[in-house]
Amino acid sequence: MVAVKETIADVKRLESDKYKYGFTTEVEQERAPKGLSEETVRYISAKKDEPQWMLDWRLEAYKRWLEMREPDWAKVNYPKIDYQDIYYYAEPSSGAKYESIDDVPPEILADFEKLGIPLREQEVLLGVAGAAETAAEAREKPRVAVDAVFDSVSVATTFKAELARAGVIFMSISEAIREHPELVKKYLASVVPKSDNYFATLNCAVFSDGTFVYVPKGVRCPMELSTYFRMNAEGTGQFERTLIIAEEGSYVSYLEGCTAPMRDENQLHAAVVELVAMDDAEIKYSTVQNWWPGDENGKGGVYNFVTKRADCRGKNSKVSWTQVETGSAITWKYPSCILRGDNSVGEFYSVAVTNGAQQADTGTKMIHLGKNTRSRIISKGISAGRSDNTYRGLVSIHAKAEGARNFTQCDSLLIGDQCGAHTVPYIECKTPKAQLEHEATTTKLAEDQLFYARQRGLDEETATALLVNGFVRDVLQELPMEFAVEAQQLLKVSLEGSVG
Amino acid sequence: MLEIKNLHASVGGDKPILKGLDLSVPKGEAHAIMGPNGSGKSTLSYVLTGRDGYEATDGSILYDGENIADLAPEERAAKGLFLSFQYPVEIPGVPTLTFMKEALNAQRRARGEDEMSAPDFMKHVREKAKLLNISGDMLKRPVNVGFSGGEKKRLEILQAAVLEPRFLILDETDSGLDIDALKVVSDGVNALRSPERGMLVITHYQRLLDHISPDVVHVMSDGKIVASGGPELAKELEAEGYDKYVRAA
C-alpha cells in the first residue's frame, strides 16, 4: 500500500536571508590532491595512521562506489556534481591532534567562539580543570562535552577524563580506529551497509573524521555529548562518520550542531551516522543544522546528503531523532529507525525550514520488525521565499511485527505564495495486527494571526517568529533545554525578511 | 483624542464600506456605536488599527492630533490603540502568558521604556487576572486555543488591562456572553475607564450599555454615523430597532 499526497503552492520572490555564520578562518591547510581516486583514499588513510584493515575497507567501498549511480528520486534539483573537482581531505597544517586546548591555534578557537561554543570557556566554566568535581555541582551546571570537528580533524575533545571515569568512550572516529579496533570492526557499517546508497558508500571510502561514542552496560552518560561540525576549507567536502553504541540499559544524549562559512562554490557534505541501541538502552540524537544555504539563487550553499540510521537491536530499546534543519542549499536526509527488538521505540521529531532558493527533501523511515514496536513521527515543514520543502516518510510494518503502532503527523506552514510544501508518506503493512495513524495539514501563515499579534504591538518579524515558534513547539520541546533556545533564535534568523 | 473626519474606506481593494464617517471621542469619554450587521462597524475598527486590506481612501484619522493613517498596526499599538476583537484569533503553540509578555515589552521598547522584568510582569498579570476571574492554568494554555466564547472575550479584556492602552475599541465584546460573564467583562471594562482614556464600544445590544454607561451613543448605518445622542438613544433603539435609521441612510 502506498499513499501519496502532495500539496503545492507558489508566490512572490523574496531575497534569501543574510547568513550570520559566513566567515572563513585563516589557517594554513594541508589538503589531499584534488579529485577522487584510489590515491586519494590511500592519502586519507595514511594521514590518519590507519591500520591496513581500515585501508582495505575503504578501498573496497571505493570500488563499489565506482559502479554505483547517483540517486535522482528526491524532489531536489541541482547541477551535476563533479566528484573530481572536490578536495576530499583538509586539515589545519599545524598538526592533527592537540594534547591540550592550549595547543589549538587561536584562530580556530576564535572561530568556535563566533559559533557560540567557546571551548576554552566551557572547559573553565564547566570544570575540566577540576572545578566542578562534585556531583551536586555537576548537576547544577549544564553538562555538555564537545568534540569539535574543524573541517576534517577533531581539534579538541573536552571532558574526556570525566567520561572515562564513567566508562564512556567519546573520541574522534580516527582515534577509535586506532584505540578500539575491535569495537569499530564490530559495529562500523553494521547499521548502514557499505553499499547502502551512493552517498553512504562515498563516505565509506573517504570519510575524514567524526565521532565515536560507546556507553557501557547500565551507564547513564553523565552529560550531554556534543559535536560541532563546521566546514571551512574552500571546495572541501566534509564526510563525517559517526558511530554511537549504547549497551544494555544505558542512556546517552548527543547533539550535533553544524555551520559552514559562505562560499561561491557549493560544498558537498555526505555524512553517515550509525546508532546501535541494545536491550533497554536509549539514545537521543539531536541535530541543529544551519549550514550556509547559498545566495538567493542557492549558489554556493552546502549540498547535504546524509545517511542517518539507528538500529534498535535490543528489546525495549529506544532511539529519538530530533532535528532542526534551517541551512544548506539542498538537504537530502532521512534519519531512520530499524525497530528490530520487541517493544522497541523509534521517534522522529523534525523542523525543516527552507527560505530563498533552498530545497529540502527530508523525512524518516520506521522499519517495524519486532513485536509491539512503536514509532512516532512529528514533522513540521516551514517554507518561505521560493523554496521547496518535501516530507518523505516510510512506515514499514513487517509480517512478524504484531501489535506494531505508528503515529505520524506532518504539518506544513507556508510563508508567502511562491514556496512549495509536499508530503509524501509511504506506508507498507504486512500484518493485520498493526495500528497506523496519519495526520497531515498544510496551512499558510495566517493573516489574521499576524494582524492579531501586530495589533498587540509585535512587529511583523517578531510576530512571524512567534507564530512559527508556536507551530514547531511540539518538536522544540524535545530538544535539550540549552539547545532549544538556540534553535528558536536560529528559526528567527532563518526567516528574517521572509514576510512583507 | 480620536478625531475622525469624512472617513472613506474600502475593503479588498475596491469595495467601499465606510462612506464619509465623522466621529470625535474626547479623552475620558466612552462612546458607543450601534448599528445593524454589515453596517461597517468591524471595518471601522480595522481601519483605525491599520489592518492590511482595510485602506482609508479619503478623510482623516487624527489620534492625539496626529494623523495615524500611514502607521503600521504595531506602531499604533505602541501609541496606545487597542482593539478587543469581535472574533479573537487562536494562536497554537504560543502560551498566553508568553504572548502578553512579548507584546507588552515590544510596546515598551517601541516607546523607549525599559522592559518589564519577569517577576514584575507576573505580579502585574496576576492582579488583573484575578479581577477577570482568569486562572493561572488558562494563561499557560496557547492563546485562545480551545477557549470558550466567554473565555476569549475575558482574555481580550485581560490583555487590555495588562497592556494599559490609552484608547480602547471594543468590537462586540458582549456577544456570546451569558449574564454572569457579561458582568465580569463589564466590570473589567469599567475598571479601565479613566479620565486619561478614551473608549469606543461597538455593540448592537443595549445590555452591555446597561453596565457601561456611555457618554454618547452613535448610530451607524451603511458606513456613516446617522444619529448621535445620549444613553437614551440606546434605549430607543432597543425598543424600536434600527429601521428608522436604516431607511434614512
Ligand SMILES: Nc1ncnc2c1ncn2[C@@H]1O[C@H](COP(=O)(O)OP(=O)(O)O)[C@@H](O)[C@H]1O
Ligand atoms: N475582507 C472583506 N472582504 C470583503 N467584504 C468585506 C470584508 N470585510 C467586511 N466586508 C463587508 O463589509 C461590510 C461591513 O462588514 P463589517 O464591517 O464586518 O460590519 P459589522 O461589523 O457592522 O457587522 C459587509 O457587507 C461585509 O460583507
Ligand SMILES: [Mg+2]
Ligand atoms: Mg462586526
